[in-house]
Amino acid sequence: xxxxxxxxxxxxxxxxxxxxxxxxxxxxxxxxxxxxxxxxxxxxxxxxxxxxxxxxxxxxxxxxxxxxxxxxxxxxxxxxxxxxxxxxxxxxxxxxxxxxxxxxxxxxxxxxxxxxxxxxxxxxxxxxxxxxxxxxxxxxxxxxxxxxxxxxxxxxxxxxxxxxxxxxxxxxxxxxxxxxxxxxxxxxxxxxxxxxxxxxxxxxxxxxxxxxxxxxxxxxxxxxxxxxxxxxxxxxxxxxxxxxxxxxxxxxxxxxxxxxxxxxxxxxxxxxxxxxxxxxxxxxxxxxxxxxxxxxxxxx
Numbered sequence: 001x002x003x004x005x006x007x008x009x010x011x012x013x014x015x016x017x018x019x020x021x022x023x024x025x026x027x028x029x030x031x032x033x034x035x036x037x038x039x040x041x042x043x044x045x046x047x048x049x050x051x052x053x054x055x056x057x058x059x060x061x062x063x064x065x066x067x068x069x070x071x072x073x074x075x076x077x078x079x080x081x082x083x084x085x086x087x088x089x090x091x092x093x094x095x096x097x098x099x100x101x102x103x104x105x106x107x108x109x110x111x112x113x114x115x116x117x118x119x120x121x122x123x124x125x126x127x128x129x130x131x132x133x134x135x136x137x138x139x140x141x142x143x144x145x146x147x148x149x150x151x152x153x154x155x156x157x158x159x160x161x162x163x164x165x166x167x168x169x170x171x172x173x174x175x176x177x178x179x180x181x182x183x184x185x186x187x188x189x190x191x192x193x194x195x196x197x198x199x200x201x202x203x204x205x206x207x208x209x210x211x212x213x214x215x216x217x218x219x220x221x222x223x224x225x226x227x228x229x230x231x232x233x234x235x236x237x238x239x240x241x242x243x244x245x246x247x248x249x250x251x252x253x254x255x256x257x258x259x260x261x262x263x264x265x266x267x268x269x270x271x272x273x274x275x276x277x278x279x280x281x282x283x284x285x286x287x288x289x290x291x292x293x294x295x296x297x298x299x300x
Contacts, residue, residue, distance in 0.1 A: 001029075001263045001264070001266075001267055002025075002028070002029055002263070004267055005029045005263070005266060005267060005270060008267070008270035008271060009031070009270065012049075012050055012270060013048050013049045013050060014048055014049070014050040014051070014052055014270060015031045015032070015046045015048035015050070015051055015052070016029065016030045016031050016032075016051075016052045016054065016266065016270075017030060017031065017032050017033075017034075017039050017042060017043065017051060017052070017053050017054065017055070017063065018030035018032070018033050018053075018054035018055065018261070019033070019034070019035070019036070019039065019054065019055040019056075019059060019232070019258065020033055020034060020035055020210045020211075020214070020230075020232055020233045020236045021055075021210070021230040021231075021232035021233065021255055021258040022054050022055065022232055022258055022261040023232065023259065023261050023262065024232075024235040025262075025263050026054050026261045026262065026263060026266060027232070027235055027236060029263060029266060030054060033236060034211055035123065035124070035125060035209050035210040035211035035212075036059065036062075036108045036109070036123045036124070036125075036209075037108075037123035037124075037125045037126055037209070037211060037299065038211050039053075039055070039059060039062075039063070040062055040063075040066065040108065040123070040292065040295075040296070041296065043062065043063040043066045043067055044066050044067070044296070046067070046070075048070070049070060049071065050070065050071045050072075050073065051063050051067065051070055051071070051072045051073070052073045052075055052266065052269045052270055052275065053072060053073065053074050053075060053278075054075045054076070054261050054266060055074075055079070055258070055261075056079045056080055056081045056084075056257050056258065057074060057079060057080050057081065057084070057278075058081050058084045058108065058109055058110060058111060058112075060072055060073070060074035060278045061111070061112045061278055061280055062108060062292065063278075064278045064279065064280055064285070065112060065115075065280055065285050065288050065289050065292060066289065066292060068285065068289075071277060072277070072278045073269045073275040073276065073277055073278065074269075074275060074276045074278055075261065075265045075266050075268075075269040075274075075275050076257075076260045076261055076262075076265050076275075077275065077276035078257075078260060079257045079258070079260045079261070080257055081109055081257060082167070082168050082257075083107075083109050083144060083145060083165055083166060083167045083168070084109050084110050084111055084114075084144070086144050086163070086164075086165035086166070087110065087114055087143050087144040087163055087165055088111070088113070088114070089111070089113035089114055089116070089117055091163075092104070092106075092114050092117045092118075092141075092143060093117060095141060095143070095161070095163070096117065096141065099139065099141055099161050101138065101139060102138065102139045102140055102141040102161060103119050103120075103134055103135070103138050103139070103140050103141070104117065104118045104119045104120075104140075104141045104143070105118065105119065105120055105121075105122055105127075105130070105131060105134075105140055105141065105142050105143075105160075106118040106120075106121055106122070106142075106143050106144070106291070107121070107122060107123070107124075107127070107142075107143065107144060107145050107148060108121050108122065108123045108292075108295075109144070109145065109167070110143065110144060112280045112281075112284050112285065112288045113284055113288075114143070114144075115287075115288035115291050115292065116283075116284045116285075116287035116288040116291075117287070118288075118291040119291060119294070120134075120291050120294040120295055120298065121291045121292050121294070121295040122295060123209065123295070123299075124148055124193065124194050124195060124209035124210075125209035125211050125212050125299075126295065126298075126299040127148060127151075127152050127194075128151075128152055128155045128156060129298070129299060129300075130295065130298045130299060131152050131156050131158055131160075132155075132156050133298055134158075136158075139159070139160070139161065140158055140160040140161065141160065141161045141163075142160040142161065142162055142163070143162075143163040143165065144163045144165030145163075145165055145166055145167065145195060146162045146163065146164055146165060146166055147166055147167070147170065147171070147194065147195050147196060147197055147198065148194050148195050149162045149163075150162070150198050151194040151198070151201065151207060152194075154198075166195070167195045169230055169253060169254065169255045170193055170195035170196045170197075170229065170230075170253075171195075171196075171197060172250075172252065172253060173192065173196040173197065173200045173228050173249060173250070173253060174197075174199075174200055175199050175200050175203055177200070177228070177249045177250045178190060178192070178200050178203040178204060178226075178228065178249060179203065181226040181228075181247065181249045181250075182203075182226070184247075185224055185226055185247050187224050188222070188224035188225055188226045188245075188247065189205045189206065189220065189222040189224070189225050189226070190203070190204040190205045190206070190225070190226040190228065190249075191204065191205065191206045191207075191208050191213050191216065191217070191225055191226070191227055191228065191229075192204040192206070192207055192208075192228035192229065192249070193207075193208070193209065193210065193213075193228065193229035193230075194207050194208075194209070195229075196228060196229075200228065204228060210229060210230075210233045210236075213227065213229070213233060213237065214233070214236055214237060214240060217237055217240075217241055217244065217246070218240060218241055222244070223243070223244050223245065224244065224245045224246075224247070225237070225244065225245070225246050225247070226246075226247050226248075226249055227246055227247065227248055227249065228249035228253070229253065230253055230254060230255050230258060231248055231251070231253055231254050232254075232255075232258060234246050234248060
């Protein structure tokens, strides 16, 4: 299948983008593997006519919004994001009505319709940097992840109106898991994703997005790491750091939607016999693109 994938990519002038939470063989077949921010940037750079996205729906929507002249295919049409589904455009419109003076910041893990009502998008790797640049005389609405929002509040000392959303996978990371991992691997540096609850984050050495974990682990003098995020990133970390050891905080921290990815679905998406071509209504895409482009500009 990997030979078939390589052949189809050439024949159809297609680039394959995969999130670091995808299964290992899917990551290995992709042209670029990264976190939400890295994938957003890569989507704007590609010269290919088609993009096949191995991830979840909001990621493919983001690629489609940033590439209006290209065909974007979600390899697994059934791969959604529970956190993104926790807020609708109607929900955000009501919240904005209750707080009309607020700047609206939304996590990229949202639908295109929510992004269209947003002033600026953020990812877990750039949320702190972007919020720190916002005018201090304006309040902020932050949606939908209350845990990432609480981390941004801690780092920027900005009080924000928070939506009660969260990632069900990262919300399962508990202080007990972190303590147990430390006891088993006492020499390891413990890295955790900011989508995790604050009571678990406070016990860790580094709070990093998946992309930041990869950068930090490569440059760090540490040779052992406990990783508190979705298990898929362990493949990326191990592949890029052969002399270092990486341990999951728990084998249970998996995202069912990311686990839907497979080489079989990638082949079908490339062939045109599977996957789903992602389209966003033009008026929604135009508004959402503004919030995404502002993110790219402010993140540098």
